[in-house]
Amino acid sequence: MWRITWRRFRRSRLAVGALIYVSLVTLLAAAAPLIANPARLVPYGPDDVDVAHRLLPPDPEHRLGTDDLGRDVLARMLHGARVSLTVGFLATAIALVIGSLLGAIAGYYGGAADWIVSRAIEVVLCFPFLFLNLGIVALFGPSLFTVMIALGLTSWTTNARFMRGEFLRLREMEFAQAARASGARDTRIMLRHLLPNALAPVLVSASFGVASAILTESALSFLGFGVPLPTATWGSLLNTAREYIQFAWWLALFPGVAIFLTVAAFNVIGDRFRDALDPRAE
Amino acid sequence: MLTYVVRRLFYAVLTFFGISIIVFVLIHIVPGDPVLFYVPMGGSGTISPAALQAIKHAHHLDEPLLAQYRWWLQGLLTLDLGTSITARRPVAELIGEKLPNSFQLNGIALLLAAAIGVPIGLWSAMRSGRLSERAAAVTFFLLYSLPSFWVALLLMQLFSVRYDILPLFGMRSEQYLQLSTGARIVDRLTHLVLPVVTLAYAQLAIFARFSKAAVTDVIRQDFITTARAKGVAPGSVLWRHAFRNALIPLITLLGLTIPYLISGSVIVEQIFQWDGIGRLYLESILKRDYPTVLGLTVVTAVVTLLASLAADLMYAVADPRIRLGGGRAT
Numbered sequence: 174m175w176r177i178t179w180r181r182f183r184r185s186r187l188a189v190g191a192l193i194y195v196s197l198v199t200l201l202a203a204a205a206p207l208i209a210n211p212a213r214l215v216p217y218g219p220d221d222v223d224v225a226h227r228l229l230p231p232d233p234e235h236r237l238g239t240d241d242l243g244r245d246v247l248a249r250m251l252h253g254a255r256v257s258l259t260v261g262f263l264a265t266a267i268a269l270v271i272g273s274l275l276g277a278i279a280g281y282y283g284g285a286a287d288w289i290v291s292r293a294i295e296v297v298l299c300f301p302f303l304f305l306n307l308g309i310v311a312l313f314g315p316s317l318f319t320v321m322i323a324l325g326l327t328s329w330t331t332n333a334r335f336m337r338g339e340f341l342r343l344r345e346m347e348f349a350q351a352a353r354a355s356g357a358r359d360t361r362i363m364l365r366h367l368l369p370n371a372l373a374p375v376l377v378s379a380s381f382g383v384a385s386a387i388l389t390e391s392a393l394s395f396l397g398f399g400v401p402l403p404t405a406t407w408g409s410l411l412n413t414a415r416e417y418i419q420f421a422w423w424l425a426l427f428p429g430v431a432i433f434l435t436v437a438a439f440n441v442i443g444d445r446f447r448d449a450l451d452p453r454a455e
Numbered sequence: 456m457l458t459y460v461v462r463r464l465f466y467a468v469l470t471f472f473g474i475s476i477i478v479f480v481l482i483h484i485v486p487g488d489p490v491l492f493y494v495p496m497g498g499s500g501t502i503s504p505a506a507l508q509a510i511k512h513a514h515h516l517d518e519p520l521l522a523q524y525r526w527w528l529q530g531l532l533t534l535d536l537g538t539s540i541t542a543r544r545p546v547a548e549l550i551g552e553k554l555p556n557s558f559q560l561n562g563i564a565l566l567l568a569a570a571i572g573v574p575i576g577l578w579s580a581m582r583s584g585r586l587s588e589r590a591a592a593v594t595f596f597l598l599y600s601l602p603s604f605w606v607a608l609l610l611m612q613l614f615s616v617r618y619d620i621l622p623l624f625g626m627r628s629e630q631y632l633q634l635s636t637g638a639r640i641v642d643r644l645t646h647l648v649l650p651v652v653t654l655a656y657a658q659l660a661i662f663a664r665f666s667k668a669a670v671t672d673v674i675r676q677d678f679i680t681t682a683r684a685k686g687v688a689p690g691s692v693l694w695r696h697a698f699r700n701a702l703i704p705l706i707t708l709l710g711l712t713i714p715y716l717i718s719g720s721v722i723v724e725q726i727f728q729w730d731g732i733g734r735l736y737l738e739s740i741l742k743r744d745y746p747t748v749l750g751l752t753v754v755t756a757v758v759t760l761l762a763s764l765a766a767d768l769m770y771a772v773a774d775p776r777i778r779l780g781g782g783r784a785t
Contacts, residue, residue, distance in 0.1 A: 187593070295466070296473030299756040299763075303718035304736060308752055311740040312481065388602055392722055395604045396737060411605060415726070418612055425612060429605035437600035444596065 178373070181449035188445030191438035198435055202254035231423055246423065249405035250431055256394075256406040257435065260321050261387040265379050267325025268386075272332025273368075273375060279333070280340025281363055290337065294330045302327060306389060310398050317400045320393060324386050331378045339371035373450050380443030384436045391432050407432045459771055467764045474756045475531060478749055479524050536750035541742045546750035550732060556626065557724070557731030561716045563647065564654035565709075572662025573705065577698060579663065580670035592667075599660040603719055607653045607726045614649065622646050624728040650727045654719050658712060665708050669701040703774050710766025714759045 182188060239245055279290035309323040343349055344367065352362045393399040394408025395415075402409060407428045414424035518526070530536065536546035575591065582588035615623040626646055634642060673679065674697050682692050717733070724733035732751060739747035 292466070292469055292473065295470050296477065298714070299470060299474055299759045300477075300752065301714040301717040301755050301759060303721050304752060304755055307721065307736070307740060308481070308748060311748070312484075312745075384600065388600075391602060392604060395602075396722065396725060398740070408604075411602075411608065415608060418608060418616060422612060425605070425608045429602065429608070432602050432605065433597075433600055436602070437597050440596065440600050 178446070178449045182445055185445045185448075188441055191441040191445075194434065194438045195442065198254055198438075199258060201251060202258050206252075230421075246410070246427060249410060250407065250428055253405045253407045253410060253428065254431070254435075256317065256400050256404065257387050257390060257432070260317065260324065260390040260400075261383040261439075264321045264324035264328070264386040264390075265382040267321065268329040268382055269332055269375065269379050271325065272329035272334075273336045275329070276333035276336025276338075277340050277363055277368070277371075280337040281344055281359070281367070283341070287337070290333065294333055297327065297330050300327070303389065303392060306393060307396070307398055310393060315393075315398050315401050317404075320390055320399055324389060328382060328385065331382070332375055335374045335378050336371060339374055340367055343367045343370055374447075377443050377447045377450065380439055380446060384439035384443070387432065387439070388436050456771060460768065463764065463767050463771075467760060470760055471757065474753065474760065475528055476524075478753050478756075479527055481752070482527075482745070482749055483520075531753060536753065537746035539739075539747045540744045541739070542744075542747075546747050549735065549747060550751060550754055553730060553732045553735045556729060557717075557720055557733060560647070560650055560654065560723070560729060560731060561720055564651045564658065565712060565716060567651060568655045568658035568662050568712075569705075569709070572659040573666045575659075576663040576666025576668075577670055577701075579667040580674065580697075580701075581693065583667075583671065592664075595660040595663050599657055599664075601657070603653050603657060604722050604726060606656065607649070607723065610649050610653065611726075621648055624726070626728075626730055650723050650729055653723050653726075654716065657719070658716070661712065661715075662705075662708065666701065666705060669704045670697055673697045673700045703770065706766050706770045706773060710763040713762040714755075717755050717759070 275290045275293070279287040305327050306320075306323045309326070310319050313319045313323075340363075349362060349366055352366050357366075390399055391406065391408030391411070394406040395412050397409075397412060399408055400406050410428035411425060411432075414421065414428070417424055534547045536550070538544065539546050539549055542549055575595075579588045579591055611623055614621040622645055626643070679692060679696055682696050683689075687696075720729075720731060721733035721737060723729065724731045725737050728734070732755070736748065736751045739745075739751070
């Protein structure tokens with residue numbers, strides 16, 4: 174099944190491009206300390222203040238210009254990618270674990286368990302997403318850790334819904350009944366028999382989840398409630414840009430493009446992955 | 456119909472309790488004693504233990520947790536959300552003051568997004584697969600990925616800084632009161648343009664995608680094939696059979712967009728210095744004004760709850776399968 178899905182996924186050039194882009198950004202982020210380093214390709218650290226060269230437009234020396242303290246924008250963006258992707262992946266992983274667990278229990282056992290989980294989802298969905306995240310981060314103090322936990326705790330609902338739906342469908346299928354008849358325990362049926370079959374749709378929602386987490390993290394940083402300064406993040410770069418909007422266009426342009434392309438790439442991958450899984454499409 | 460409405464109302468009440476419990480828990484895990492919510496802060500921090508005890512007693516904070524919850528819930532139901540630490544006024548009053556400004560901004564953005572997005576979605580469903588439709592789909596998809604705060608910055612840079620045709624921020628000009636009535640209207644409208652565009656473009660993409668999906672879903676169904684087979688004109692099939700059925704799910708979407716709009720308004724109101732609840736929320740967080748923060752959290756959650764309740768009830772009225780059958784199929 175995975176091979177067929179991959180073949181169908183590959184047919185979209187846009188999606189393959191997005192996948193290549195995401196891999197590239199992940200690599201660059203992982204290697205940021207090696208690239209943006211006084212002796213290397215981008216000869217500046219992310220926190221190298223140089224007030225004499227502040228607010229310089231892009232030129233061959235500072236390829237994307239410098240910020241209000243003379244720090245190299247490219248170097249800061251490379252390091253910012255680390256924050257964005259770490260938060261994106263880990264927050265989604267937390268949401269995936271919570272959502273899958275609750276959704277699986279709700280779908281498999283039904284009845285009271287299902288009822289409770291469904292009500293819990295309704296309650297969480299009532300809180301405007303950004304309000305809740307801002308609130309949690311502010312109450313517990315902004316840090317990489319709180320941002321990740323807050324995002325994970327608030328964005329599991331979609332995963333739970335998908336997982337619940339899949340388990341509801343799968344538990345009635347013959348292979349699940351066969352497993353039950355042969356005396357397998359519930360946990361074994363859920364983990365070994367149902368989960369592998371339910372994974373694909375949940376991974377689709379995880380791909381959208383990464384996009385949304387990156388977007389929310391940068392919004393929080395932009396508002397000043399993300400990972401605290403001086404750590405460079407794409408959102409906090411834009412926060413600086415806001416103060417110099419009158420004359421320093423490069424401060425606003427490049428980090429925004431980075432956020433947009435990364436978020437769009439994860440959305441495109443999720444969208445194409447969903448279509449590739451759907452036998453009715455095309 | 457009646458069973459459906461009763462069940463839906465019952466769930467709404469349950470959800471309300473869920474919301475109240477979450478916020479109550481948040482109050483109690485906030486660093487610092489909840490009694491500080493009620494202390495008129497002079498900043499000196501010199502308050503006698505006796506006075507503190509009196510405040511504690513007045514606000515029932517010396518009672519068991521369950522009793523505290525009951526008092527808090529009672530306050531919530533009577534719109535008593537405590538007193539703002541910084542403004543030294545009732546939180547409910549403060550929110551009531553800012554809410555109309557946010558409603559104005561969000562309402563216009565929502566109407567605009569629906570008015571443009573839905574026709575585009577219907578058009579896309581008819582042209583499904585053609586080059587122009589696919590180009591439009593990709594455009595909307597990318598639009599949805601654009602961070603709104605970045606779009607706002609670029610719009611400001613372009614229209615306010617470079618070309619200076621729209622105001623940079625604020626709800627009205629400084630000389631607003633000296634203007635004639637006509638000029639006042641123009642002044643308010645020009646201040647609305649950028650914030651509304653920033654709020655509306657992502658919603659537009661959602662509306663377009665959602666309505667396209669809804670129409671495509673209906674077109675696949677048997678009764679459309681039947682209508683086609685018996686020779687109903689293609690235009691009539693689309694308008695009378697497909698669109699009317701596809702519009703029903705859009706009611707749900709209206710309910711679902713409310714929390715997104717409220718979330719988005721935090722960013723937009725902050726950037727454009729629009730005096731609404733989003734900005735109040737952010738400022739309260741900055742000033743550690745927890746009663747206001749938690750009050751706003753409760754109020755926005757309840758507004759969302761009411762919106763989704765209203766959407767579900769409207770759905771029931773619009774869809775005879777629910778009105779007569781007593782429950783939603785899915």
